[in-house]
Amino acid sequence: LILHHPVLSVEAGDAFIQPFRDAVNGTLGAPYVVIYEGSVADERIAQRHGGYWCAMGMNLIPEGQEKGETVHPVPTAEWLRRLAEGSAATIAIGTCATWGGIPSADGNPTGAMSVMDFLGKEFRSAFGLPVINIPGCAPQGDNFTETVFAVLLFLQGLGPLPTFDELGRPAWLFNETVHQGCNRAGYYEEGLFAHHYGDPECLVEIGCWGPVVNCNIVKRGAINHLGGCMAAGGPCIACTMPGFPDKFSPFYKAPPGGILSTTMSRGTGAVIRRLRRLSNKHANREVRWDKLEHVPSGWGHVEAQTPGLKLMEFFYKKWQHWGARKPGRRAGEEERFWGVERPGVPSDYIDSSVAEGYPDDRR
Numbered sequence: 017l018i019l020h021h022p023v024l025s026v027e028a029g030d031a032f033i034q035p036f037r038d039a040v041n042g043t044l045g046a047p048y049v050v051i052y053e054g055s056v057a058d059e060r061i062a063q064r065h066g067g068y069w070c071a072m073g074m075n076l077i078p079e080g081q082e083k084g085e086t087v088h089p090v091p092t093a094e095w096l097r098r099l100a101e102g103s104a105a106t107i108a109i110g111t112c113a114t115w116g117g118i119p120s121a122d123g124n125p126t127g128a129m130s131v132m133d134f135l136g137k138e139f140r141s142a143f144g145l146p147v148i149n150i151p152g153c154a155p156q157g158d159n160f161t162e163t164v165f166a167v168l169l170f171l172q173g174l175g176p177l178p179t180f181d182e183l184g185r186p187a188w189l190f191n192e193t194v195h196q197g198c199n200r201a202g203y204y205e206e207g208l209f210a211h212h213y214g215d216p217e218c219l220v221e222i223g224c225w226g227p228v229v230n231c232n233i234v235k236r237g238a239i240n241h242l243g244g245c246m247a248a249g250g251p252c253i254a255c256t257m258p259g260f261p262d263k264f265s266p267f268y269k270a271p272p273g274g275i276l277s278t279t280m281s282r283g284t285g286a287v288i289r290r291l292r293r294l295s296n297k298h299a300n301r302e303v304r305w306d307k308l309e310h311v312p313s314g315w316g317h318v319e320a321q322t323p324g325l326k327l328m329e330f331f332y333k334k335w336q337h338w339g340a341r342k343p344g345r346r347a348g349e350e351e352r353f354w355g356v357e358r359p360g361v362p363s364d365y366i367d368s369s370v371a372e373g374y375p376d377d378r379r
């Protein structure tokens with residue numbers, strides 16, 4: 017496997033460009049994959065002014081000698097057009113290449129577009145694949161390497177063709193929304209929302225579009241499973257989406273559609289939150305402490321259970337164990353302990369040897 021990259025390759029000048037020419041001429045002698053980063057500017061606009069937007073290498077123009085122009089930069093769009101058809105696969109990486117991204121935002125001067133827009137709906141690589149899209153601004157690195165690896169395994173006949181969605185995204189990476197994997201989704205559900213950057217709650221009211229955006233960065237992390245937008249405190253601005261950036265700006269405003277769902281989760285969350293707090297109090301007590309009605313913590317005073325809470329817990333436990341076996345011994349086995357008479361009276365929680373010198377007389 018050989019990587020030809022304008023920055024990472026060791027070769028420069030003609031030595032660097034030659035394999036590209038060989039690939040175009042069909043003399044490379046090996047299958048190749050095109051990986052294209054960045055949007056494709058409309059070179060016709062630049063040509064009208066005698067220039068170019070983005071180029072790599074030079075074309076010899078023998079007929080231009082009279083004008084003193086013997087070479088002309090080859091636009092990268094031209095390379096893409098020449099190379100894509102003969103490629104085993106053409107992969108667009110990053111939102112500029114997959115959907116046009118920021119360079120193709122409304123009002124741009126370059127007429128920039130995505131690889132898919134440039135090559136058209138009918139495009140198929142030599143192995144019959146449409147453009148594969150791995151969006152993100154910047155794209156998540158593991159999403160890229162994992163997809164390239166899966167495609168290479170397929171091209172080598174060592175694995176199945178990975179599943180792609182109708183836009184050519186790796187389906188297993190982009191089929192869920194940011195919100196579905198967000199580490200702040202619990203706050204959203206309980207109706208708790210951040211008002212300022214740096215607040216720990218859900219960021220929807222300061223501009224997060226996560227509920228409608230396909231991206232796995234919070235689940236996967238940005239680098240080495242660490243970071244990711246919400247983990248770092250940033251609202252989702254939908255950088256992986258075809259509608260980015262125009263459909264999601266201004267980035268600092270709450271998405272209009274969020275008003276309905278946040279109002280609803282505020283209402284239900286207010287009730288659910290309070291009920292969960294009660295359950296949380298219950299879960300924060302050992303069963304032993306409940307029996308002894310005492311919490312031996314040296315860190316602070318833990319409130320005793322109120323009669324109302326005890327009553328609620330009684331019914332809660334009844335419901336919890338409905339149709340299931342309750343922890344502990346069955347009726348009639350209370351005095352048995354691993355097949356023998358069990359020590360400790362009147363219950364395991366008050367073992368007389370432990371209770372020696374116990375401050376309260378709870379025996």
Ligand code: SF4
Binds near residue numbers: 196199204217220224
């Ligand atoms: S921060 Fe965004 S993605 Fe996370 S829970 Fe809130 S709305 Fe959903």
Ligand code: SF4
Binds near residue numbers: 152230234
């Ligand atoms: S969470 Fe949103 S802003 Fe962050 S990488 Fe994913 S799509 Fe882009």
